[in-house]
Every structure is written in structure tokens, then in C-alpha cells.
Amino acid sequence: MKRTTVLAAALAAALTLASCSGAGEQQTGDTADAGAAPGVTDTSVLIGTHQPLTGPAAPGYSRISVGARAMFDYINENGGINGRKIEYRVEDDGYNPTRTVEVVKKLVLQDQVFALLGGLGTPTHSKVIEFLNTEKVPDLLVSSGALMWDDPAKSPMTFGYQVDYTREGKIQGDWIKKNLAGKKVGLMFQNDDVGRDSQTGLDQFIAGQIVSRQGYDPANTDVVPQISALRDAGAEVIVCSCVPAYTALSILNAAKLGYRAQFVVSSIGADPATLTGLLQEFGKRGGTEVSAGQLLNGLVGTGYLPDVSRADDPWIKLLREVHQKYIPNEQLTNTVIFGMVQAFTFAQALKAAGRDLTRQKLVDAMSSGALEGPGLTPFGFTQQSHSGYTGAFVFKINPDTTTTEIQPPMVTDRATGPITPANLQRKTPQEINLFGGTS
Amino acid sequence: MAGKSTALRDRLTAGTPAPPATRAGMPPLVRHLLLALAALAVIVALTFVVDPFTNVRLATVGYYLIAVAGLTLLTGFNGQVSLGHGAFMFIGAYTVALLVLHVPSLPFWADLLLAAAASGVAGTLAGAAAARLHGPYLAGATLALAVGLPAVTQRFPELLGGSNGLAFTVNSRPAALAGTIPTPQWQAWVVWTTVLLALVVLANLTRSRFGRTLRAVRDDEVSAELAGIHIGRTKILAFVLSAVCGGLAGGLQAFLLGTAAPGSFTPVLSLSLLAAMVLGGIGSMWGALWGALALVYFQAWSEDLTHALELGTDIANNLPLAVYGVVLIVVVLAFPQGIQGGVRALRTRLSRLRRTEEGHR
Numbered sequence: 001m002k003r004t005t006v007l008a009a010a011l012a013a014a015l016t017l018a019s020c021s022g023a024g025e026q027q028t029g030d031t032a033d034a035g036a037a038p039g040v041t042d043t044s045v046l047i048g049t050h051q052p053l054t055g056p057a058a059p060g061y062s063r064i065s066v067g068a069r070a071m072f073d074y075i076n077e078n079g080g081i082n083g084r085k086i087e088y089r090v091e092d093d094g095y096n097p098t099r100t101v102e103v104v105k106k107l108v109l110q111d112q113v114f115a116l117l118g119g120l121g122t123p124t125h126s127k128v129i130e131f132l133n134t135e136k137v138p139d140l141l142v143s144s145g146a147l148m149w150d151d152p153a154k155s156p157m158t159f160g161y162q163v164d165y166t167r168e169g170k171i172q173g174d175w176i177k178k179n180l181a182g183k184k185v186g187l188m189f190q191n192d193d194v195g196r197d198s199q200t201g202l203d204q205f206i207a208g209q210i211v212s213r214q215g216y217d218p219a220n221t222d223v224v225p226q227i228s229a230l231r232d233a234g235a236e237v238i239v240c241s242c243v244p245a246y247t248a249l250s251i252l253n254a255a256k257l258g259y260r261a262q263f264v265v266s267s268i269g270a271d272p273a274t275l276t277g278l279l280q281e282f283g284k285r286g287g288t289e290v291s292a293g294q295l296l297n298g299l300v301g302t303g304y305l306p307d308v309s310r311a312d313d314p315w316i317k318l319l320r321e322v323h324q325k326y327i328p329n330e331q332l333t334n335t336v337i338f339g340m341v342q343a344f345t346f347a348q349a350l351k352a353a354g355r356d357l358t359r360q361k362l363v364d365a366m367s368s369g370a371l372e373g374p375g376l377t378p379f380g381f382t383q384q385s386h387s388g389y390t391g392a393f394v395f396k397i398n399p400d401t402t403t404t405e406i407q408p409p410m411v412t413d414r415a416t417g418p419i420t421p422a423n424l425q426r427k428t429p430q431e432i433n434l435f436g437g438t439s
Numbered sequence: 440m441a442g443k444s445t446a447l448r449d450r451l452t453a454g455t456p457a458p459p460a461t462r463a464g465m466p467p468l469v470r471h472l473l474l475a476l477a478a479l480a481v482i483v484a485l486t487f488v489v490d491p492f493t494n495v496r497l498a499t500v501g502y503y504l505i506a507v508a509g510l511t512l513l514t515g516f517n518g519q520v521s522l523g524h525g526a527f528m529f530i531g532a533y534t535v536a537l538l539v540l541h542v543p544s545l546p547f548w549a550d551l552l553l554a555a556a557a558s559g560v561a562g563t564l565a566g567a568a569a570a571r572l573h574g575p576y577l578a579g580a581t582l583a584l585a586v587g588l589p590a591v592t593q594r595f596p597e598l599l600g601g602s603n604g605l606a607f608t609v610n611s612r613p614a615a616l617a618g619t620i621p622t623p624q625w626q627a628w629v630v631w632t633t634v635l636l637a638l639v640v641l642a643n644l645t646r647s648r649f650g651r652t653l654r655a656v657r658d659d660e661v662s663a664e665l666a667g668i669h670i671g672r673t674k675i676l677a678f679v680l681s682a683v684c685g686g687l688a689g690g691l692q693a694f695l696l697g698t699a700a701p702g703s704f705t706p707v708l709s710l711s712l713l714a715a716m717v718l719g720g721i722g723s724m725w726g727a728l729w730g731a732l733a734l735v736y737f738q739a740w741s742e743d744l745t746h747a748l749e750l751g752t753d754i755a756n757n758l759p760l761a762v763y764g765v766v767l768i769v770v771v772l773a774f775p776q777g778i779q780g781g782v783r784a785l786r787t788r789l790s791r792l793r794r795t796e797e798g799h800r
Binding site for chain 1: 441482490491492493495499587589592593596600601602603604606608623691696697698700701702703705756760
């Protein structure tokens with residue numbers, strides 16, 4: 001017994017030595033220089049990302065980096081940006097925040113990437129945002145619509161990409177109020193910022209129509225309790241603020257329960273091709289053949305990038321060319337397009353940052369407000385705002401899983417401002433002229 | 440009856456003087472402390488020569504080591520299988536996270552001790568239930584712990600951050616060292632100091648009378664009981680100790696990575712810890728070290744391999760896990776006692792070889 005006491009005392013004493021001040025939130029005293037340019041050589045620039053290539057969010061999302069890589073291959077084959085080829089390093093974090101921190105530290109400390117592009121996921125990326133800003137690593141086009149990426153005062157190196165969940169929620173709520181007036185609405189949402197921020201927007205318009213709110217945890221694939229609760233509450237409309245796997249699970253379980261409701265799905269989980277694949281796969285696992293067309297028919301979703309089925313769009317033409325040339329065996333979905341557009345947008349900022357590259361110059365190029373790209377709504381990037389796409393259009397899925405736009409692109413703010421038509425004059429790929437002229 | 444068993448116990452333990460003399464003629468506590476000091480010196484020296492990220496990896500090995508060592512004590516020494524050890528890491532991580540966020544004035548060592556205490560309490564409760572269960576029932580109950588506990592974050596999203604979890608930065612570095620010692624290096628020191636101290640305690644306990652009691656219960660509960668050992672109490676104590684180790688591991692992980700989120704503490708984590716223990720060698724604390732190294736480096740190497748080979752994404756995504764599985768199978772087939780068993784066999788063969796050579800001379 002006595003020996004244990006001695007040991008305990010020794011343990012306590014050693015730990016006391018290990019630390020003398022409080023452990024609370026504080027600056028660590030480390031400083032990094034945004035004027036530096038690690039990962040940049042005369043002929044190349046190394047960037048990195050963390051993606052869920054395995055784990056609960058991998059279905060669908062694992063294809064984003066495939067699209068981005070194809071776009072970088074295309075850019076590199078055309079001589080790169082300002083004479084530099086882009087090296088794109090993808091690390092798998094399995095949508096596990098602990099792994100995210102590990103792989104991002106590896107990318108920054110060991111691989112010495114110049115910038116991070118499109119780090120995916122709210123629960124994951126929120127754990128590295130402070131590290132990246134302390135290390136002064138440009139953290140561009142985060143693949144999430146949480147509001148926290150748009151905080152230039154606290155996180156000057158971080159920039160959003162997607163329309164944020166509150167803006168999207170407002171546009172969805174407004175559409176439901178106008179088109180599904182008086183119907184009972186049930187919410188199905190990911191129980192984190194995805195859900196919270198979406199509801200901030202939805203509630204501005206349809207708080208009175210909502211009869212039930214059901215959260216899911218991305219680690220638990222059983223959504224029967226939530227869907228049953230929505231059915232029992234009499235919800236005629238289900239607003240799903242969910243990633244693709246959980247959109248598919250919700251649709252499938254509703255069908256299994258014989259529960260027919262109008263689904264309204266956020267852009268993060270409304271890609272028809274991805275949903276089709278997931279529905280078929282989950283159906284097969286459950287031992288049944290499902291007709292995705294039948295299940296998805298009439299589903300309403302929101303989006304901000306040109307849909308893959310818009311054959312006449314000049315951007316879709318370019319993306320299809322890139323797809324044909326570099327990843328012909330990969331199905332071209334809106335999720336793949338998400339990655340391609342992300343890569344293209346990054347390349348634009350890299351070009352604007354100039355040949356004499358530093359991290360600060362890249363960040364300045366991002367916040368110059370000059371970035372125009374394939375999106376159907378404008379970016380919100382300025383010195384004061386690091387917000388990505390600022391609005392969305394509403395579409396409906398047809399029986400053959402193509403989509404039809406049922407409300408043109410609208411823009412709004414993240415507070416209580418009005419929702420107005422986007423009226424965007426989109427430049428064509430030729431007008432952006434990514435490879436011409438050296439700055 | 441009580442008198443009889445006490446007499447029997449006295450007889451059983453009479454032959455072993457405490458503390459037992461060791462090879463070096465030192466009491467085990469002194470020897471273990473010296474070993475730990477030497478190990479710490481090696482690690483501190485190492486942190487100066489390697490790059491910052493290797494420091495992070497070193498620290499990662501450290502916290503996995505203490506988690507696996509706790510499991511070794513429970514399973515290897517006491518024969519209780521736990522499929523839910525990640526739950527104690529969860530408790531440790533969230534305790535540190537909450538203390539850092541809400542009681543910022545507390546020094547980090549106090550946070551860590553409280554994290555260990557919190558998981559100790561949880562371990563007592565789990566252990567009390569576990570002491571009544573055997574084999575598959577015990578495995579099932581502990582697995583339920585790993586599956587169920589992270590769901591608590593869903594119940595209290597305001598406090599625990601829901602699926603998002605908590606993000607924070609732990610500041611523990613003395614102001615005097617700021618600017619001279621980089622953060623990752625300092626973190627590696629703190630992690631390994633804690634881990635080595637905890638290991639000294641564990642090594643000492645397993646070599647003491649308590650260790651023999653643990654093994655007696657593992658090998659034959661009936662004869663242990665006949666020898667006057669309180670089975671339930673021993674089992675609970677083993678559970679508490681291993682839970683404390685798990686809590687320390689979780690607390691150190693939170694310290695190192697600045698995050699506590701439910702997505703990090705899935706049943707997969709618990710099973711990886713178990714696999715690491717089997718891979719390293721169940722019956723020995725050294726096995727925990729091999730297991731922790733394997734956990735960190737197999738993943739890293741197989742990822743480097745996939746980057747180097749530029750494999751298709753679908754193969755690359757699943758290769759790390761596949762490599763780990765194959766290595767586990769090969770090692771267990773070749774050395775049923777794990778890597779440490781292999782090391783031991785090698786050592787025996789070498790010394791035998793030397794002896795025969797000397798005999799020839």
C-alpha cells in the first residue's frame with residue numbers, strides 16, 4: 001500500500017513538472033510566416049486534401065477527389081498554371097476526426113504542402129481549422145456548407161466552397177412555403193452543424209409547418225426510428241439535410257415502411273447518380289432489387305453547380321471532355337463534377353496569385369472577389385467574407401433520374417436578408433482562359 | 440473456512456519474499472524507474488533529430504501503447520476479454536476536452552489525472568458487471584459499451600457537441616520553452632513521460648503479489664478461490680486499472696490532437712486495440728509496445744506504399760486494412776504468442792546457439 005502511495009506521489013510530482021500553467025485555450029506562441037512558399041518549386045506546386053475514401057461518408061464522396069485529380073491532369077497536360085504542374089495528394093481520413101488531424105498534420109509538417117484544397121466534412125475539418133490558420137496554410141474551398149468557414153477575422157486562411165447550409169435552408173424553406181403551403185413538414189438531419197445551420201434557414205419560413213425534428217448520427221446506419229417518428233407525426237414532406245448515404249437510407253426505409261412523402265434534399269445529398277448507386281447497393285445488401293428511378297422520381301433538391309445532364313452548358317461540355325479523356329471508366333456524376341469544379345476554381349486562384357508565389361498571395365487572390373467559375377450563383381469571396389457559393393436553384397428528379405430546374409438560381413445572405421434572383425452572367429471556359437497569358 | 444483459506448494463502452505466498460530480488464539485484468520498482476528514465480532519455484533525444492511530424496507519430500505510439508498495455512493487463516494477465524476498450528478512451532478524451540474548455544485555469548496534469556479518475560469510475564461500474572460474466576457474454580457486454588457510449592454525445596449536443604464533437608487547443612508548454620521547443624516535440628515529451636510513469640506502475644503491479652493473483656484467477660478460478668483469492672474483487676480491480684490506462688490514452692490523444700468527437704471512438708477502435716494486443720503478444724507488456732508500433736506504422740507504411748505505387752483508388756482505400764489483416768494472420772500463425780513471442784523464441788535460440796558454440800570451443 002505504501003509503495004502505491006509513493007508511486008502516486010511520484011506520478012503527480014512528475015506531471016506537475018510537466019506543466020506549470022493552466023491548460024485552457026490559449027495561443028501556443030508559435031508563429032508561422034504567410035510569406036513563405038513551401039511545396040513550391042520552379043515547375044510544381046504540391047497541395048493536399050483529406051477525404052473520406054473509406055468509412056460512413058465514403059459512398060459518393062470518395063469520388064470527389066477522382067474528379068479533382070482528372071481536372072488537375074487536364075490542367076497539367078496543358079502546361080500547368082504559371083508554368084507549374086499541380087501535384088495533388090489525397091489522404092484518407094475515413095470521416096474520423098482523429099484521423100483527419102493526423103493526416104492534416106502529416107500533409108503540413110511532413111509533406112510540406114503549399115495549401116489545402118477542399119478538405120471534406122464538418123466534424124472532420126472543424127478539428128484542423130485552427131491548426132491550419134496557426135501554421136498559415138491556405139485552407140481553400142472547404143467541402144462543407146457549415147458557417148464556420150466564413151470567419152475571416154478568426155480564420156483568415158480558410159475559405160468556403162459550397163453554399164452554406166443556412167442560405168440553402170432559407171431557399172428550401174421559401175420554396176416549400178410557396179409550393180407546399182400548409183403541408184406538414186418533418187426534418188431529417190445530420191446531428192451537427194449540417195442540421196443546426198440548415199434549420200436556422202428553414203425555420204425562417206416554415207417553422208409553423210414543422211411537426212417533427214429527427215437527427216441522425218453518421219456512425220449509426222439504422223434510421224428506422226427516425227423515419228417511423230416522422231411517419232407517426234404525419235409529415236407529408238421530409239426535408240433531408242443529409243449526406244448521400246443517409247439520404248438513400250431515409251428514402252429506402254420510408255419505402256420499406258410504405259410511407260410516401262415528398263423528399264426535399266440538400267445539395268450535399270441530392271446527386272441523382274450517386275443516390276441511384278447507393279439505393280441499388282443498399283437494396284442488394286437487403287436482398288431486394290430496387291428501382292432507383294421509381295424511388296427518386298419527384299424528389300426535390302437544391303444545387304449550385306451546373307447539372308451533369310445540361311448537355312448544352314459550355315462548362316458541362318468541358319467537364320465531359322475532361323471526363324472522357326482522363327477517367328472514362330468512372331461514372332460522371334454531379335459528385336465528380338463537384339471535385340472538378342473545385343480543382344478548376346483552385347487553379348483560377350493559383351493563376352491570379354502569379355508566378356512569384358507565396359501563401360499570402362494565394363489568399364489575396366481568393367479574397368480579391370475576381371473569382372468567377374462554373375457555378376450558377378456567384379461566390380461571396382471578398383476581404384470581409386470568405387463565403388463560397390451564395391445561393392442555389394431548385395430541381396426535381398425525373399423518372400429517368402435526369403433533373404429539371406423548377407426554380408432558377410436565387411441568392412441570399414446567411415442572416416435574415418431577402419432571397420433574390422441570382423441573374424449571373426456566367427463566363428465560358430474560353431473567357432476565363434486558364435492557360436493563356438502569364439501574370 | 441476463512442481461517443483455512445488464509446492458512447493456504449500464507450502457504451502459497453510464503454516462498455516469495457516481497458519485494459523479490461531480481462537479476463540485477465535491485466528491487467523491481469527501482470529497476471523499472473531506471474528503465475523508464477532511460478527510455479525517456481532515448482525518446483527525448485530522438486525528438487531532437489526527427490522532423491516535427493515524426494514527433495506527432497512518436498506521441499501517437501505513446502498513447503496507443505498505454506491503451507494496449509491496459510488491455511494486456513486485463514486480457515493477458517487476468518483473462519477477461521474486452522471488446523469495448525475504446526469507450527474508456529472516449530471518456531478520457533471528453534473529460535480532458537470539457538476541462539480544457541470549461542475549467543481553463545486547471546493545469547494539464549490535473550486534467551489528465553481527472554480523466555484517468557473518470558474512466559476509473561466507469562471501469563469500476565463496467566468491471567462490477569463484467570465480473571459476473573464469462574467469455575462471449577463478457578465480450579458482448581463490453582462491445583455494447585463501445586457501441587453505446589459515443590451515442591451520449593447525441594443526447595447532450597449542447598455540452599458534447601453532437602456528432603461534431605469538440606475542438607480545442609491544450610496549452611501545457613511552460614512559457615519559457617515557447618519559441619525554442621516546437622509544439623509537437625513538447626507534446627511527445629508530455630505523452631511519453633505520462634506513459635512511462637503509468638507503465639512503471641503497471642510493470643510493478645504485474646510483478647507483485649497482485650500480478651500473481653491476477654494470473655491465478657485467469658488460470659483457474661476455482662483453485663484461486665480455494666487459495667483465498669477474492670475472485671470478483673480481483674476482476675474488478677483489473678478492469679479498473681485497464682480502464683484508467685484507457686482513460687489516460689484518450690486524454691493524451693485529446694491533448695495531442697485537440698479533438699474529441701464520437702466518430703473517433705467507434706467499435707473499430709476497440710477492435711484495433713484488441714488486434715494490436717494479439718499481434719504484439721498477449722502475455723507481456725513488451726507486446727503492447729509492438730502492438731502500438733504496428734497500429735501506427737502499418738497504417739503509415741501501407742499508405743506510403745499506395746501513394747508510391749499510385750494504385751487505383753478502390754484498391755488504395757482498402758489496402759491498409761488488408762495489409763494489417765494479412766500481417767496479423769501471418770504473425771499469429773508463425774508465433775502464436777505474437778511478436779513478443781517471436782522475439783522471445785529468437786532470443787532462446789540465440790543463447791542456445793551461443794552455448795553450443797562455447798561447448799565446441
